[in-house]
Amino acid sequence: MTAKLFDTVLIANRGEIAVRIIRALRRLGIESVAVYSDADAGALHVSEADRAVRIGAAPANESYLDIDAVIAACRHTGAQAVHPGYGFLSENVDFARALEAAGITFIGPPVNSINLMGDKIRSKNHVLSHQVPVVPGIAEPGLGDEQLLAAATDVGFPLLIKPSAGGGGKGMFAVESDAQLPEALASARRTARSAFGDDTLFLERLVRNPRHIEVQILADKHGNTVHLGERECSLQRRHQKVIEEAPAPLFENLEHGAQIRERIGAAAVAAAQSVGYVGAGTVEFLVSDQNPDEFFFMEMNTRLQVEHPVTEEVVRVNGEKLDLVQWQVRIAAGQALDFTQDQVALCGHAIEARLYAEDPSSGFLPSVGTVLRVSEPENVRVDSSLRDGLEISAHYDPMLSKLIAWGEDRTEALVRLDQALAGTVVLGVLANSEYLRLLLADTDVAAGRLDTNLIERKLDQFAFRKLGPRELALAAHLEERRSPAANTPWGLRDGWRSQHRRASIQYFDAEEAEGKTALLREQDASLVRVGGEEFTVRQEPDGTLSVNGQRTALQHAFAEDGTLWLCEDGWTAAVRKLSRGEVLERHLVTLAIESGTLSPHVESPMPGTVISVQVADGDEVAAGQLLLSIEAMKMEHQLLSPADGIVRMTGLKSGDLVKAKQVVATVEPTEPTGTTEAKHQEQDA
Structure with a gap:
């Protein structure tokens, strides 16, 4: 007898993924409950859901990360289950335990699976004990900075600092030498603590120019586990995925690619089964471009992935598409998979681009404001949270939507995605559509010659359009x-x-x-x-x-x-x-700069929160020296001294909020060596 589905499900998330889950629940005939913070009162997911409950203030730790508030919303609405989406509480073992104690179903894996695979250190050590190859490094719980500094020489440079908790590349820092390591560790800990509430770090040898391949798996409570092919996510900037596609071009371009796909898929299934995994999950691997037969386990994401739509677009079971969110709900309700591995086939090619509120031409600074008008393409799949009048705040991740194009082959999918990006209109905040189009037009990207460092190598070559x-x-x-x-x-x-x-x-x-x-x-x-x-x-x-x-x-x-x-x-x-008045003011500023009488100001490029102050008022600083760090949209931005001189701070401290273009410090330039002596000689003469 088929297990009965839930009557009401609460979505403990926001943005495009909350909208995506709400619509999947609607197709299943399940009532949806949205939760929202003060900043999201007018968000699309709030109006899309059948019911909506306010759970707190704008900061995530006072709303979307507040476990008690989420459980209270479940009790208030009678929700029998919670879908966590991705990010926030999706891999939080305390959240899963709290739901279990409250008698509410967690639409995700068991607590033990989250505990083992949700932590990168534990997961690496676990799969290593099951003969799965991992990248060399040091991964032990509770390592302090001194221990990591001491171990770095044995790991070898270049190396990668990684947070044990969380994902999405946040808190990951590549370090080329031991001189860079102390500050990188401090920044990684701040980011990890802020993003995941856990600042545990570990070190890995940095594998240069690898391919990032991940395998989607589904497992039910009856012992059935299948993989749904692989995705290639090699196009990344600072370890944050930008473009994802399925199947992987690396395997598609090889004669024996099908055999590698079978091996890596089997490895992913074995890793999931080793922890009794249930639900949808993703096993991530680093694959050598020069030797694709060699792959290393990186981590397992015990949740739905941002890029899951490309898998949905290419996977066919008996000729039909799968809805991974619906299968998550069915599995959580106790239903068994109704297909086997040999019934899974891949059809065509799909590519996804992430649309962010950011300015790539200015160092990818986040953009905040009110969406005045939005027009999204109709010829591709769009998973979106955009609507006219939407407020884009600095409190959350800047992703606005995802565009997913399918084609009979990769070339057709690329063309369709480029056309969709060209036709996407977002007015009121800056978006990264132009950057995505430039990336897709790159000759190596078009040919499928990808690696995780491609964007960093080529970004300076991109010709961003200017206001002319x-x-x-x-x-x-x-x-x-x-x-x-x-x-x-x-x-x-x-x-x-x-x-x-x-x-x-x-x-x-x-x-x-x-x-x-x-x-x-x-x-x-x-x-x-x-x-x-x-x-x-x-x-x-x-x-x-x-x-x-x-x-x-x-x-x-x-x-x-x-x-x-x-x-x-x-x-x-x-x-x-x-x-x-503004024209006159700018004219006077220009004259002052030209005469050398104006002290350079350091301004915050966006609204955010001060997370650290590195200098004191009156300190002597050098050009390029770190003055303070500001966090906005879950990213850390370092503000540097524009010149050698004496810094005059404005009294900001950690936790203070700043506005866009707010002056946070002023540097009084020091005269070059010899200038003062020359003046004295002129006076003596």
Whole structure:
């Protein structure tokens, strides 16, 4: 007899994964309960769910990481089970135990499996005892910095610092020499403590330019375990996956790739069975590009993966797709898998791109704000949490959505994904669509020649689009049409034209072309001069804009503060018309910099929280020296001294909140050696 499914399931998560789970539950006929923090009151997952419960303030440790609050929400709504999604409490053994004690089903593996595989140190030692190869290193619980420093020589450089808890590359640091190790350990501990509540670290030998291959498994409570092929996740930046695909190009391009797939799949199944695993999980391996027959166990993620959609898009069981979330629910309810390994087949190719609120052209700084307008493609699968009016805060991971393209082969999937990214419109925050398109267009990526360091090697070669004269001309046209002078011939659109056209000078918050335009009104267009170039900008009858007779795909929206957001073919930018006072202020600042009388300011590039202050007011600092660190969107950003000099701090301390562009320190430059002596000699003369 088939086990009965749950009546009500609570989703202990947010964002696109919460929406994804809610929709899977709806297809199963199960009532969904969302939880939300104060920052997420208007989020999409809140309105999508059948019911929603507030569980705390915006910081994650006061809401989504509050175990008692989540269990209280279950009791309040009568939820019989909890789906944790990924991140937050998904691999928290205390959460699983608390649910068990409360008589609530955890839609995930047993406590013992989480305990063994959810901790990287324990998992490495466990699989090593089962003859699974692991990367050389030192992985023991409770190692302090002194012990890790002492062990580093035996591990060898370069090495990798890894947090024992958590995942997603957070807290991982590559270290090339022993001189870099102390500060890297301190930063890794801060990040791990903040992200996972556990700052335990271990060291591994850094394997240069490896392939990152992971295997999806499903296991029920009746002893049945299968693997669903592999995914290649080698395209990473700072150990954070960017593009994922299935099957792995590495295996697809080899004559004996099918045999390697079978071996690595069997290894993943054996690892899962060794801990009595139940549910959906992923076993991750490092695979040598030069010798694909050799692979090393990295870790097992005891949860659903961000990249699970690419597996869903290519796996067929008796010709039908699988829904991994639905199978997680069925397995948790006690149902058995109704298929065997020999019924699993792969069909075509799927590639996923993660859309983040960030600015790749400025060091991947997170972007926060209000989503003014969003338009998502319809020709690919989109797992998204985006909606008009959504507030993107600095409290959580900056991922907005995932675009997943399927094709008969890899080339077709790549083309479809690129087209989808070009057609994605997000106005109000900066997004990384352009960066993803540049990455997909790379010759090595297109050919499937991937490794985990490819992005770091090639990022400097990417030519990010800038705000140029054409864009400033469009901005001048849109700004003028938005608020034409009232009750004057210049503000009317009746076809009236003066014999002498009057120029309107506009200054924008942009460096390109000095950010200055001269706009002259035409009957139904704008004649705009930017620097030495002249543009005719016109709105066509179908609503599109044209520049010098050429139509554009530009989408735009104005924010309440007057900022104009532009989006075209995956490129996003923001520009704002400056007031006369701001123009004067910037002019004076430029003069001060040129005269050498202005002290360089250190500003926070985004809203965030101060997590460490490394210097005191009045300290002598060197150019490039770390002054303080700020955390935003679960990432640590180090603010450095712009010059040699004396630092003047603003009194910030750990835990303080800062705003975007807030001055956090000022460095009074010291005069170069010999300058003072030269002045004295001039005076003596």
